[in-house]
Amino acid sequence: MGEDCNLHEQACAAVLAPGVAVTLDISPKPVRAxxxxxxxxxxxxxxxxxxxxxxxxxxxxxxxxxxxxxSILSGLGNGLYQGKGVIPKCPSGKTLWRGDLQVQVGDVxxxxxxxxxxx
Amino acid sequence: MTLNEPLFLAxxxxxxxxxxxxxxxxxxxxxxxxxxxxxxxxxAAGMASVAFYNVGxxxxxxxxxxxxxxxxxxxxxxxxxxxxxxxxxxxxxAVMVLMGLDIAGLLRLSGRLEIQGRWITxxxxxxxxxxxxxxxxxxxxxxxxxPCGLSYTFMIAAAGTADALRGGLVMFLFGLGTVPAxxxxxxxxxxxxxxxxxxxxxxxGVLVVLSGLYLxxxxxxxxxxx
Numbered sequence: 001m002g003e004d005c006n007l008h009e010q011a012c013a014a015v016l017a018p019g020v021a022v023t024l025d026i027s028p029k030p031v032r033a034x035x036x037x038x039x040x041x042x043x044x045x046x047x048x049x050x051x052x053x054x055x056x057x058x059x060x061x062x063x064x065x066x067x068x069x070x071s072i073l074s075g076l077g078n079g080l081y082q083g084k085g086v087i088p089k090c091p092s093g094k095t096l097w098r099g100d101l102q103v104q105v106g107d108v109x110x111x112x113x114x115x116x117x118x119x
Numbered sequence: 120m121t122l123n124e125p126l127f128l129a130x131x132x133x134x135x136x137x138x139x140x141x142x143x144x145x146x147x148x149x150x151x152x153x154x155x156x157x158x159x160x161x162x163a164a165g166m167a168s169v170a171f172y173n174v175g176x177x178x179x180x181x182x183x184x185x186x187x188x189x190x191x192x193x194x195x196x197x198x199x200x201x202x203x204x205x206x207x208x209x210x211x212x213a214v215m216v217l218m219g220l221d222i223a224g225l226l227r228l229s230g231r232l233e234i235q236g237r238w239i240t241x242x243x244x245x246x247x248x249x250x251x252x253x254x255x256x257x258x259x260x261x262x263x264x265x266p267c268g269l270s271y272t273f274m275i276a277a278a279g280t281a282d283a284l285r286g287g288l289v290m291f292l293f294g295l296g297t298v299p300a301x302x303x304x305x306x307x308x309x310x311x312x313x314x315x316x317x318x319x320x321x322x323x324g325v326l327v328v329l330s331g332l333y334l335x336x337x338x339x340x341x342x343x344x345x
Contacts, residue, residue: 034194034197034198034271035194036192036194061268064141064268065136065137065140065141065269066137066141066268066269066272067129067133067137067269067272067273068129068133068272068276069272069275085275086193086194086275088268088271088272088275089266089268089271090268091145091208091266091267091268091337091340091341092145092268092337093337093340
């Protein structure tokens with residue numbers, strides 16, 4: 001998606017589908033590898049917060065197969081979804097990760113991705 | 120608990136895919152050094168060494184998975200292991216440098232890497248030229264601790280099971296999945312080492328030395344980030 005946003009400082013927003021906005025936030029900040037992380041997603045459309053969606057975050061490293069690292073996010077209400085996970089450290093020194101957010105609302109499935117470096 | 124659970128299938132397939140796509144890059148030089156080191160006793164001894172190295176590595180993975188599952192936390196266990204894993208990088212690098220020098224004919228180790236405990240010796244009697252090969256079992260056990268992003272991912276999954284048995288099984292299956300790639304790397308080194316022994320065998324040793332130095336450098340980098 002290529003949005004210029006720094007997950008170390010703020011939540012990052014994207015358009016999941018026409019009229020459907022999504023933001024991803026990772027805490028604690030700065031985002032570090034090998035620590036317990038909390039992923040928070042907010043989902044909204046023209047009518048306000050969207051609940052009842054199935055949300056998952058797949059973490060991968062561009063150009064390096066790292067296996068499936070998926071966090072399933074649970075709905076908190078008011079369009080918020082939260083899950084926990086860990087980003088492993090690559091001993092090669094590479095720090096760039098990609099988070100693919102998979103969202104399913106009813107029959108509609110959307111996918112957006114975020115690129116970020118870990119400390 | 121059945122072996123066809125998605126998590127277990129993901130572990131073995133992840134090991135299989137990652138073995139060829141990821142592990143060969145990092146551990147290929149190690150397993151190549153293992154097979155080359157033993158190849159003076161023949162191809163069978165070289166492959167036996169690779170097999171024992173793999174057994175040791177998979178056993179360590181399984182133990183780590185069981186620990187992750189029992190603790191239910193990847194971060195807590197790896198936090199305690201970080202310095203040991205860092206040491207594993209140094210040790211593996213140093214071992215590779217020594218084996219590379221031996222392969223290149225610049226140093227005679229003559230079995231100094233062997234572990235000659237009684238149980239090894241007894242077991243050795245049941246095999247053809249086992250002692251050199253068996254020496255790589257403890258090496259595999261130790262080098263299974265090498266820090267690796269791919270194995271971390273499956274350790275995270277093992278921790279997520281919150282169960283020692285299931286966690287151990289996840290890592291066992293992951294390790295099992297990586298065996299074909301690691302065995303292929305060892306076999307390839309043997310093939311090249313045998314066919315080109317007269318001219319390039321020593322060069323292979325030099326490459327192993329360089330790979331060992333690279334691992335030590337990675338250990339320094341890993342240490343800096345602890």
